[in-house]
Amino acid sequence: MSTVVFESVTKMYGQTPAVKDLSLEIKEAEFFVIVGPSGAGKTTTLKLTAGLLPLTSGKLYIGGRLANSLSPAQRNVAMTFESYALYPHMTVQDNIANPLHSPGMNLSESQIASRVHEIAEMLGMGQLLERYPRELSGGQKQRVALGRAMVRRPSIFLLDEPLSHVDAKVRQHMRIELNRLQKELKTTTIYVTHDYVEALSLGDRVGVLNHGELIQVGPPEEVYSRPLNEFVAKHLGQPEINLIDVIVTSRNGTVLLQGAKNPKLQFVLEGKRAQVVKEANCPNLRIGIRPHKITCAPVEAGALIGEVYVFEPAVISGQLMVDFGGYMLTVLTKASDRFRIGQKVGFEVSPNDVYLFDPQTGKNLEAAR
């Protein structure tokens, strides 16, 4: 039983709340990712779980047991830090073995050696055991830190931005490794990151945190495609979602949304969606359109027409910025497409791909809480 349950957990630093009324259940063997900008309360949440910080109020259960007053050692959790925190004077082998020498482990030297080798093998570090941390690359150091966490066979892993200091290529490789490792070990994992790509690709579920508040929890596909509010929509996805202020006009059973700065930008909503907008009773809305949901189309045929501000090719998809009469929209194009600056370009958006946000509260009108 390696579940983690937060019940109305709050952590105050003086008068400032770092985590506000957090309620969350993390399941046995789950890979749970907490994502948010810096200062969101991510690391504080991990430290509360590890027992490195006391709760201000609320209850924390680990493995079904109230853990509020348990020491870090009693919680049987292992935490890695962004800065690796390796002992510089010890070899890789000794760094990994270190937690096994702590009192209470009662392991023989040969048992320790076999565990260290098992872990080193798993992480592909067999050849590095005799090296010192200063002789390792960032990716290798992070692997040692993971090894040191794994060697104790804890019931829960707490990982704090483990990939933020390694270069892009190593990061991608480590991401795959972590994914595979966690599925093999089936150890409940809480992973903290500011990088939405890591969150989406690693998490069984993702929790989005901002200003100490948990905004949305769900599987990656759900959080990405049905964001509860503007913040979640903006934070997950690169290039960022296009946000456009529109004016709402009701006509019989339908609703017309028109760009506040350019009335040619318009969408008609029907049926249930029109009803949702009418019930919200907002004269203005902010709509959101993901860059890859905008399709380039011929200039004729009544499509929306804009002018290319800049085009940046890439290997998988190009990135186009289009000046559409007062709006600068970002569009992800097919890899083979090419555009010239100043060129007129048509584009199409299905009304189904348009998110509707309340401009005051930022709430997604269609996301039932």
Place this chain on the structure above:
Amino acid sequence: MSSITLKHVSKTYMSEGRRVEAVRDLSLDIKDGEFMCFLGPSGCGKTSTLRMIAGLEDISNGEIYSNDKLVNYLSPQERNVAMAFETYSLYTHLSVRDNILFPLRARRVAREEMQRRLATVVDMLDIGEILDRSPGNLSGGQQQRVSLGRAIIREPDVFLLDEPLSHLDVSQRIALRARIKRLHSDLKRTMVYVTHDQMEAISLADRIAVMRFAELQQVGTREELIDYPENLFVADFVGEPPMDFLKWEIAQKQGRMVVKSPVTNTELQVPESWRSHFLGLGMKSVILGIRPHDIHLVKEPGDSQLNGTVNVFEFLGETNYAHCSVGSDEVTVVVDTHTSLRRKEEVSLFIRPERMHIFDPKTERCISSVLKKREIS
């Protein structure tokens, strides 16, 4: 307006009593108005090259020409180049306006001319609202825009940019990248840009010069680097997700040429037109390279070139990656956003033979790129 020509340029310096080569025998033509990126890992010599073009470093050997005029011995001021750096190096005691105007005041440019140029710069960089602020109160992206403004206002012939985006967060980086690209089009000046980020190079440059260990590896357009890499390093360094590499063998089989796994019976047919060349080389071991977006994945297993099993599936929002085992190897495949896969799911993979890259494992040269280029010309 300026072209830049480097002829056999080398840079050596002494470090702790040892001679270190920072740049070795580099020859390259940068055309008038071109956007040229120097791309490579840290320590490859890209910044040393930029600093030699700027006149901030002596040239140990070789010549640098600007518009066919030798500039080796000209001071930075005499070269009419402007630089922007990784760190913004703004004067914190001056306002944004005074920072930008600084180079003109130093040159005693007339007042009306200063105001005219300032207006253009403000418009291009969208910094009208921060003109009276102090650099200390600005975001990284804003500071770098000011630093670019200070370079632009001098109206130099050549812009030299050294990792200008590397300290910015992702959103600011993407926004400023687009702005720099647009600036190049508006200013129509030669730009030389140094970066370690291949995405930046691909999105910005007309041509990219890839460097490693002080040497130029390849210079070409993004399409040339992606489709016709000259060696293993370029193939691996450029492109994201990186190219898949398989240590396979090349062999004749019933009158055809195939590349095959040395362990399992997985194989792929080599284009017929490459056959005689590989026969002539008489090689056995090869490294097969495949770009993850060149692999077509079909969800049903069955009659395919390669049968794969999904090890890790990554949902990334705008695109998805499937990391699949194929026999004893592993490949990454780019799949579209509508395709969702489960771990252990069996899939079929297809690759067009002409999209394969075949490398000589000893020399690390890409043999197939040579053959493909020959076919085109």
